[in-house]
Amino acid sequence: MNTSSSYKAKPRNRQSMTTLRFKKQTIGWLFIILSIIGIGLFYFYPMVQAFLLSLQSGMGANHEYVGFANYVRLLNDPAFLTALSNTMIYLLVQVPLMILLALVFSVLLNDPTLKFRGFFRTAIFLPAVTSLVAYAVVFKYLFSPDGLVNELLLQLNLITQPLNWISDPVLAKITIILAITWRWTGYNMIFYLSALQNVDKAIYEAARIDGASTIQQFFYITIPLLKPIILFTSIVSTIGTLQLFDEVMNITGGGPGDATVTISMYIYNLSFEYTPDFGYAATVSYMVLLLVVVFSFLQFKVAGDDQK
């Protein structure tokens, strides 16, 4: 009421409270209408179109509506199931591994007595700013039969013959997992580091006085306090892993055979590598959406019970 008092002198101030509120709301909407239209046009409209496309099938430009036949085909498609299981392996092995590593690094680098903290932080974060394709190509050469990694292992007498990192089904998966872990650990570490700045030092002091070891402090103080941010990073990482493409495309090309193909790569193959069937490719991409929803929901359920 204070704000409107200055208008009292004017003749047209006899609005009821509701119209005033309506006017305020309209102004609010006006502010965001551009972004709403933008998001609608470039986000939701393509999603709707993609869904319509996923109900069609056929070669290239001549596709026709086939109802849910693509979705039925999806469930019986061994190539898709392989891609799905590969992606799940990456997800289940890589995400927990990376989250744990990032946590450990962030706690180590948060120690105020550590020398060259800035240097180490930068060194571990630096991979996150490299281009996906560039680092993937470098990894490919590091892990090639006569690459640096094999050379090193041979020199250390850990192996007697060069390992086929890229052409062995199991080793190829390990190579991919190593690559994405290298690329993304530093990125997640930054989130934890910043979250750690908000943790009251007094809590740790109290714990030390009570005789808690460093390990205990990590598990009973650091992790519970970082829980919301751990949830956030694991959801973001899960989504990222479900969309994994560049690394696999450039390091192994999906091989050997189909041992490292991911869902995204399968979508690419369906559209550009084989005779194009964009309808079915759109169906597979909706499957990725579904998986992202399911996994995010699960993670919220598991970790988000004490969310305010």
Added chain:
Amino acid sequence: MKKTSLFLLLFGLLFFMAACSGEENAAGNEEENDTNASSDGEIIAWAWDQHFNIAALNVALEHYEDENFNLEIIENAQDDIVQRLNTGLSSGTMKGMPNIVLIEDQRAQSFLQSYPDAFYPIDDYFSTDDFADYKIAPTSYDGKQYGLPFDTGVTGLFYRTDLIEEAGYTHDDLVDITWGEFTEIAKDVTDKTGVAMISLDPNDLGILRVMMQTVGSWYTNPEGEITIANNDALREALEHYKTLLDNDSVKIVSDWSTFLASFNNGEVASVPSGNWIAPSISAEDSQNGLWKLAPIPRLEAAGAVNASNLGGSSWYVLNIDGKEAAAEFLGKTFGSNVDFYQDLVEEVGAIGTYKPASEGDAYTFENEYFNGQQIIYEFSQWMEDIPEVDYGLNTYGIEDILAAEVQNYLNGKSLDDVLADTQTQAENQFK
């Protein structure tokens, strides 16, 4: 309440827009204009490989006398061309498409059948009788000729004379042999010299295709049916493939550059591949005079010939303004000019599939690097024997399935199961 109704309104709007643009005319093209054709009579061509395909186009331009003809050549990686054609053509607009485009033969049918009206038939601009027979099936569709055949992928067996001799063999022992004999020679070479016979990338089954085509067989038959389960040629090819690996005659490589390195570094004694690999082999000066060329081995089956194909592509004209000029250009150069083909061999090292060209002088050139062998002439002779094969639509799709099964086969799965399972999976996916 108001909020929700506004949202509903917005969503309604979205669906409305979705419904509207479902019609033919809509769907804007992403990357346009920079390569937009036909506005000022300029002809645009897309191709890959600066030193080969694009160099060939430039040679063709030198041989084409038309003042008004302007050709702009845009270099794209092959994968990019495939992607841009697919996204552009499927959006239903021809904006931003080139007039002339190079397409690999094994992909051609997938484009011709996926986008039936996008390409311009060029029957009237050259005679298909002048070209190697095996090039016609992949470049035509529905009785019309769409592609102008360009380079051949005719294969040969390049080998290191010093290593082969060390193992006790001569040139004649490698001429007109079967793949079975090849595996035995390979074993001897590896045992006696310690050097692998060939290098293979487990992701690239090109060698199986080379073997199959020596009897005119493929993953599919001309009717488009998948013929893997009862495919004797493929069965035999896989047996040789496994034997070579089991005998340690193979150096495993992981990609193209390690493949090139394998023979440039002297880690393999032979390279069974397309003729286009010759410049890469002779790029290594230190091995000058150590290489020779023999015909590609054949399979045992009746009717097998010592000639096969790997790779090769052809020129296509898109059905947009300027198509006549583009087709005219191709027809007058690639389609009929013998002199052009001589220059093509001399300047670019590319062997075309135009049969009259092989009588020219450039083809009989004795290549010092290959012990004075007339390798171009030999290739052009073998080219005419290559069995014709209909590559069909799904070569690469089927091969991805097969590549996975081949891994199982190498790990002990029975060949019958491998072929049967590949057949079932391929049928599920491509029917």
